[in-house]
Amino acid sequence: MERWWAWQFTLVTLATIYPNPSHGKNAEFLSATLINNLVADPRTGRLYVGAVNALYQLSPDLKVESHTETGPKRDNRQCTPPVTDTCEEAVDTDNHNKLLLVHGTKDVLVVCGSIFRGICSLRNLSNVEQLLYFSDSKGEKSYVASAEESVSVVGVMSYFTKDKDNFTVFLVGKGYGSHDSTKLISTRILQDYGDWVVFDSIIEASAVQANPFVLRYLHDFRFAFKDGGFVYFLFSRTLGVQDTKNFTFISRMCENDHGYYSYTELQLNCSATNKYNKAQAAYVATPGDVLAKSMTQSGQYGSVSAYDKVLFVTFTSDEDPSSSAMCMYPLRSINKRLVEIIGACYSYNGIINEKAAVYSPYSSNSILPHQHDMVTTYNCGAEFLPSPLASKAEFALTSDPSLARKGHMTAVAVAVEMGHAVAFLGTTNGEVTITKVPVQACHLKTDCHSCIAMKDPYCGWCVLEGKCTTRQDCSRWTEENTWLWSPNQQCVQIQAFDPPNLSCKKTQQVDISIPTLPRLMPSDTLQCVFGTIVSTAVMGVNGQVHVTCSLPDPGEIPATPNQQDYVSVPVQVLVNKIEVTSGEYHFYNCAATVRKNQNTPCIACVTSEWGCQWNAQDHSCSDSNDAVGGDHIIKPHCPQFESPEPLLIPVGFQIPISFEGRNLGIYMGRRFAIGTELMKHIEEEVTQVEGSKFKFAGFEFAYDKQQEVNVSFHIKDRDTERKIDSTLTVVLYNCSVGREDCSLCKHADAKYQCVWCATSRTCVYRELCPSQQSAQCPNPEITDIVPRFGPLKGRISVTIKGSNMGIKKEDIKKITVAGVDCNHQADRYSVSTSVVCEIGPMRRVPPPFDLPVESTKSGPVYIEVEGGRSGTSQVNFTYRDPKPVSVEPMKAIPVYSVTYCTGKFRAPSDPLTVTVKYGADTTKDIQTAYQYTENPKVIDYNPKASFVCGGRRIVVVGSGFDLIQRATMRVQPSTDEFSQATAPVEFIQDTLSKNDTVLQFYSPSVNSSFNTQSLRTSLQLDNVYEELKNFDYHPDPSFNKLNNSAITEASVIFVTGRGFSKAMTAKEAQAFVGDASCHVNILQDDKLILEAPSSPPRARSKRHRRDTTNDLLDLVIKFGHGEWVVGSVYYARKDDIPLAIIIPAVIVPMLLFIAISVYCYRRKSQQAEREYEKVKHQLENLEESVRDRCKKEFTDLMIEMEDHTSDLSEARIPFLDYKTYTDRNFFLPSKDGANDTMITGKIQIPEARRAIVAQALNQFSNLLNSKTFLINFIRTLESRPDFNARARGYFASLLTVALHGKLEYYTDIMRTLLLELMDEHVQSKNPKLMLRRSETVVERMLCNWMSICLYQFLRDTAGEPLYKLFKALKHQVEKGPVDAKMKKAKYTLNDTGLLGDDVEYSVLTLQVLVHGEGPDVTPVKVLNCDTITQVKEKIIDQVYRNLPYSQRPKVESVALEWRPGSTGQILSDLDLTSQKEGRWKRLNTLAHYNVRDNATLVLSRVLHTQSFHQHQDSHEEKNALLEDDNTFHLVRPADEIDEVKSKRGSMKDKAMTKAITEIYLTRLLSVKGTLQQFVDDFFRSVLCSSSVVPPAVKYFFDFLDEQALRHDNVDEETLHIWKTNSLPLRFWVNILRNPHFIFDVHVTEVVDASLHVISQTFMDACTKTEHKLSRESPSNKLLYAKEISTYKKMVDDYYKGIRQMVPVSDQDMNTHLAEVSRQHTDKLNTQVALHQLYQYASKYYDVIIQSLDEDPAAQNKQLTLRLQQIAAALENKVTDL
Secondary structure, three states, rough: OOOOOOOOOOOOOOOOOOOOOOOOOOOOOOOOEEEEEEOOOOOOOOOOEEEOOOEEEEEOOOOOEEEEEEOOOOOOOOOOOOOOOOOOOEEEEOEEEEEEEEEEHHEEEEEEEEEHHHEEEEEEEEEEEEEEOOOOOHHHEOOOOOOOOOEEEEEEEEEEOOOOOOEEEEEEEEOOOOOOOEOEEEEOOOOOOOOOOOEOOOOOOOOOOOOOOOOOOOOOOEEEEEEEEEEEEEEEOOOOOOOOOOEEEEEEEOOOOOOOOOOOOEEEEEEEOOOOOEEEEEEOOOOHHHHHHHHHHOOOOOOOOOOEEEEEEEEEEOOOEEEEEEEEEHHHHHHHHHHHHHHHHHHOOEEEEEEOOOOOOOOOOOOOOOOOOOOHHHHOOOOOOOOOOOHHHHHHEEEOOOOOOOOOOEEEEEEEEEEEEEEEEEEEOOOOOEEOOOOOOOOOOOHHHHHHHOOOOOOOOEEOOOOOOOOOOOOOOOOOOOOEOOOOOOOOOOEEEEOEEEOOOOOOEEEEEEOOOOOOOOOEEEEEEEEEEEEEEEEEEEEEEEEEEEOOOOOHHOOOOOOEEEEEEEEEEEOOOOOEEEEEEEEEHHHHHHHHHOHHHHHHHHHOOOOEEEEEOOEEEEEEOOOOOOOOEEOOOOOOOEEEOOEEEEOOOOOEEEEEHHHHHHHOOOOOEEEHHHOOOOOEEEEEEEOOOOOOOOOOOOOOOOOOEEEEEEEEEOOOOOOEEEOEEEEOOOOOOOOOOOOOOHHOOOHHOEEEEEOEEEEEEHOOOOOOOOOOOOOOEEEEOOOOOEEOOOOOOOEEEEEEOOOEEEHHEEEOOOOOEEEOOOOOOOEEEEEEEEEEEOOOOOOOOOOOEOOEEEEEHHHHHHHHOOEEEEOOOOOOOOOOOOOOOOOHHHHHHOOHHHHHOOOOOOEEEEEEEEEEOOEEEEEEEEEEOOOOOEEEOOEEEEEEEEOOOOEEEOOHHOOOOEEEEEEEEEOOOOOOOOOOOEEEEEEEEEEEOEEEOEEEEEEEOOOOOEEEEEEOOEEEEOOOOOOEEEOOOOOOOOOOOOEEOOEEEEEEEEEEHHOOOOOOOOOEEEEEEEEEEEOOOEEEEEOOOOOOOOOOHHHHHOOOOOEEEEEEEEEEEEEEEEEEEEEOOOHHHOOOOOOOOHHHHHHHHHHHHHHHHHOOOOHHHHHHHHHHHHHHHHHHHHHHHHHHHHHHHHHHHHHHHHOOOOOOEEHHHHHHHHHHHHOOOOOOHHOOOHHHHHOOOOOOHHHHHHHHHHHHHHHHHHHHHHHHHHHHOOOOOOOHHHHHHHHHHHHHHOOOHHHHHHHHHHHHHHHHHHHOOOOOOOOHOOOOOOOHHHHHHHHHHHHHHHHHHHHHHHHHHHHHHHHHHHHHHOOOOOEEEOEEEOOOOOOOHOOOOOOOOOEEEEEEEEOOOOEEEEEEEEEEEOEHHHHHHHHHHHHOOOOOOOOOOOOOHHHOEOOOOOOOOOEEEOOOOOOOOOOOOOOOEEHOOOOOOOOOOEEEEEEOOOHHHHOOOOOOHHHHOOOOEEOOOOOOOOOOHEEEEEEEHHHHHHHHHHHHHHHHHHHHHHHHHHHHHHHHHHHHOOOOOOOOHHHEEEEEHHHHHHHHOOOOOOOOOHHHHHHHHHHHHHHHHHHHHOOHHHHHHOOOOOHHHHHHHHHHHHHHHHOOOOOOOOOOOOOOHHHHHHHHHHHHHHHHHHHHHHHHHOOOOOHHHHHHHHHHHHHHHHOOOHHHHHHHHHHHHHHHHHHHHHHHHHOHHHHHOOOHHHHHHHHHHHOOOOOOO
16 A cells, blocks of 8 residues: 655644754744634735734745734624624624635635624735725625634635626535524625625525524534535534534535535545544545555555545544544545435435435435436436435445544645655644745755655655755756655665775776666766775776776775774765765785784685785785795695694693694794693693604693683794694693582593592592592482471472482482382482482381380481492481461462462362372362452443542452552553654552452553643553553643632632543542641532631641731642642631621511510510520521521532432433423313323224214315414404413414424414514503413414424523422422421422421431342432321432333332331321321321331332222221321411410410511521522523524514514513513423423422422513512512522523524524424324314304305305315214205
């Protein structure tokens, strides 16, 4: 495959500063702001740079020619251009360049920015300061780009033909921003023409647009180009709402397509599994010869020629975010696949190979078959043909990655050089700068070999210039062998020299063979350089190219180095003084050959490779010279001495040595001396014996370093002292080395003649021992035995160590151990020093006299060797009975197991018996002593993220960890060819603690300079590596400056910043004020809520301790090893603290009332005085306690709610499906409720009539689709007095379901009726009353329309905060007592539902076991004052928390059993044990049954749901329980007896009761403060126009704005009321009060009471009327009095923001409504709705007929006749037919 060259820069746009030491600094342009876009004018080479707030025009050398500022400008996304002072939200806004296009023929630059809704301008291409055109008053049609920085925009210049005129246009592809035009692709004109203005979108093709209401596709455009009459767009998008994975598409359409009918998308896959799924950049280029051939041969791309266009695309991967790849797609393949897709759609119903291959992505159009070959006839589509089209995933065009790398490749450019394709790839590393750099770095290589080694297609070696260059930079590159191309050529080389070498004493010419030397011109000079000597050369061609040079003179040749007999001289061949090639030439020196061996100088001379000769006369080596003769000139046969005898010489004894001489004729009569280094500079005389025989007397050598050493002798001529060649070498040996005893000595080889000398007790040469040698050695001596203990049965090996224990194994005659024969193991015998034998069983000896038999347990070792010699050990061997007790370790994993113990077992094994074997006959078992276990397994680990500062405690859960010797956590940056790292880096942390199932580590600290996405984390468990694939590192968090430095003793500290929750939780985080720790209550991504220490701590630092002026303390946040000082705080003094919360409407009246009451009664009773003091004491701290309680409750609730909401997602929130949602909104409020026919879907129709009825209902549906009939129908019904408000609402809901399949038509009917209603109210001078109630059909239709259009908004946006509010409210209510009978709660927002008594209670945690569902228990928190039914409800909520309410068991269907002992007890609300108080009976609670904390209860299903009384065991129990039904729970209602008593009571008691009750009103404040965050979040989600606003809201509000302008007496307040009545009061209040209309939940009465208060607050916020508060105001009004003004402003801003949004056209709205109809209509009971609607037509049949007869339009359409036909079919009505 073609080799790709990856670089860290892309041509220009992503170039980093390239090192260029030889060429100076590169031309560079630096922008003061971020660069967004860059384009080049190919005609002039100018560059145009679009940056934030600036536009630059640069010369080809990057000099600024022109510059203009484009921002910041006063703007806001909510403002509609032109932006004037009337837009209050306008602020200075940065202008990000979104698009630059060069229109060269008109010398125009198209510039589009992010401000003013993406309006473009035209500027002079020669001077960008000159603005040619700009207009911000043309409206939405001129909005081209996107106002959002993150939305990508691409464009391409094109043309458009109309009325035979050609217009220059540009096509734009862009993603969808919340304030943008919804057009994905648009064609923009560059001139005014007819109704068109500059930048107008001249093609209205609604199909190719994003649906702004269901953000399904999320387009990210990356590239646009045109080719062959087509325009192409490359982008990635998702496939739908649920699927968030990106897929890459290329879309194509004809360049002059007036309706985008040819628009077709083809999915592109990079890799067979589409691993690389998101396109980042692309480039279109030809592939060149080599790549085209390679692509064709691969078989993957079809036939590709060098001139075909190929699309090169870089991709990133959602699956592996750290990697990227480049894939190639020939345009020929893309077009071929597109034609297949389009043809399948046009002619074959979208089917290819029996599979669906195509779909319509942006519309609900069905694909209908047409004639064959339609794709040929209509190659650019047609209006009647389906469009737009997209390929199914199975028919995507797939390519294997040509290049896959770590890191993100985000830019690509491709060029062809020398037939090879070269890809330049840019990565995300570094910054965006503009630098003009060469595409190659040839000049950095200064020699041929390094130049060629680069393999750079742009580079080659310019031979005659001696530098690495591009081909064009080499002046004679056209000549052969002049420019050597880097990828596939070699440098010019010297092949041979002739002669190959020369004596350093001679000189001559040499021919140098250089086959690839370029041909030279006459003007070229050719030279040779030998070292520093330059000589002129001549080029010759005899078969091959050679150069003839003169060698240096001998005096110019360098000296021969030591230890060498030649010198290498560097050779250079120069052309025009430029080195072309080089090598080495050898000049040899015969005189230096003798250095190789001083003892054989002649042999070294004549055998050298240079052919030297030896002159024996003057003892020298010289060059071979045939002219010199004589016996003293020796060439092949040197005089020498050889063949010494003997070859073995002992140390310490002089032995004569004889040898031979050869070729000694010239030395006749000479005297010789012999010597060697071991003779210590002593030379002995050599005697000639006879002929060629010589000898010398020998020498007494001394040597003890080893047994043997080679000794080489030299021989000299006594007269001249010159050495004559000698090859005499003998072996010198020492008998005593390594032979320390007699046996070892006698074991020596006989050739050494070594003997054991008894007198000296040493081993010596035979002649050196003066005494008689003994034939035998001394007796054996035993020094040790191993082991010294053995089993009673013997059969183990014993090693006997000592000396003189024989010289061969046969010498051992007998061995006994402790008197027992020991069998000699001859194969393990070591001469003299070691004998091994196997002992027998212990011998039992009969005792003397009457003593019992006793075992002989120990004794010495006895050994007998050859010659009767024997020895006995001084140490004894002892027999024992071994008793193994335990095994360590007791467990092992197979990979570490010791196999020789117990063999192989399958892990995990049962506890195994360990058998210990002693020798052959003794075995001992250790029962259940050893076990094989599984290899260590990592099951999970938490948490799964860390900051780069490290130090987060990571807990790894698994098994088998106790067998691990060392466990470490390791972090390594993944390296790639783009990274700059020179050496691998690893961050390691050893385990913190370890047991069998848990490993704990601190996450390693990592260098913050590394890209966190490139970090890979793993565990090393001994030698096994386990990668933690999902472990992420995040950059350290950042902290903002503290807003408030003062804290009180009970205060909460708020710390803000960014990135807190990425890798930290509240439990792990640490905070310190001074040296005191403060608890972290809440940790969210952007805020920390800390609980300050109750008393001022000491300062941490000495500096702060010395600073006593302000008592400042450092506030330190610690996340793992990371520590940040976020500011200084101080404790405010109590007398300086103002009241934080002032509640005059509640506290002051209570203070006045209670104080006056107590004062009046104080005189009458001392008891009242004491009560007053008590109350007064309570009231003194009332405000402080309310404040602290709010903070504490809010913190507790947030902590508890984290468990409930942390995993909330659309999948976990129990949203109702669309049908159930509409059923509950439309029909649940009806008189039949859940049994309504529309909800059940059941109507009674006889089987025989069903077909007739179905047909008639379809006809009735068609009749309802007649606007004339339907308007007439509704007006007629509303004119009837018995058609009341309930009937009108029900009728409207039926109509909504019946017309759901055509919601566009339904909307049209609603608009028509609303216009009539509006005119009616305006004319009656009461416009403010419109839409206040649902008394008309159209008002209910509007309510239903809002419910339909806001369903998806509820699911996507508002549903989650509403569900959290509901859950938080329910949780808060249930954490305190709730009276099951009175429906009052301790914690509520509704004063009428407040439990006035202070009920004592405690929290219990029950362990609940569900019968029949396994052994797992579920902990459930309840109150001991809860009734049994309340306990069941809480248990069901917790046990079945993952199921929606409708799928949970009902309370009546389960029984609760408590098992305090061996027997169980069924718990129920009432039984014979229930307590009685007079005629009242208290419901049983857990406290009644004395159920304790942590008790175990069993929840079981009952088969038949019956009343309680039918489960009683006896008739007496039934009677007892049926006596009366007066039950109560927590508070007993006052009965007649109590009332009589109360009349007798004193006024004092009454007053005190009321006073104490009022105190509980503070609980409302506590609950309100606790829930405030959740209420605010919900209000913000509903009333925020800066995020997603449902299109129906914008559409309808614009409709109201239009109608308000139409009527003179409709002011802003009236318009505000209309909008409030149509949306907040009509829809949101309904949903807020009834969460079960959108969620599958159960809303209890106590929760409903609090929701009522919140919804009332929402209503108050939407009114313009100012609420004046007084003491008489309801508590719920007072409760949110402070927040109402904030909420009112939110409503005003919301209405204002919607007004400034981009209008939603009728077409856009209809597209959205059609999509809703398509998705949901088939799920609704449409037939039932038609049947129910007909009941109204039947009931008012006559008046409807009369009305139709009076309507001319109805008569023309024969509507009366059609209704009569339907009536006849449905109920056999008699007609005039």
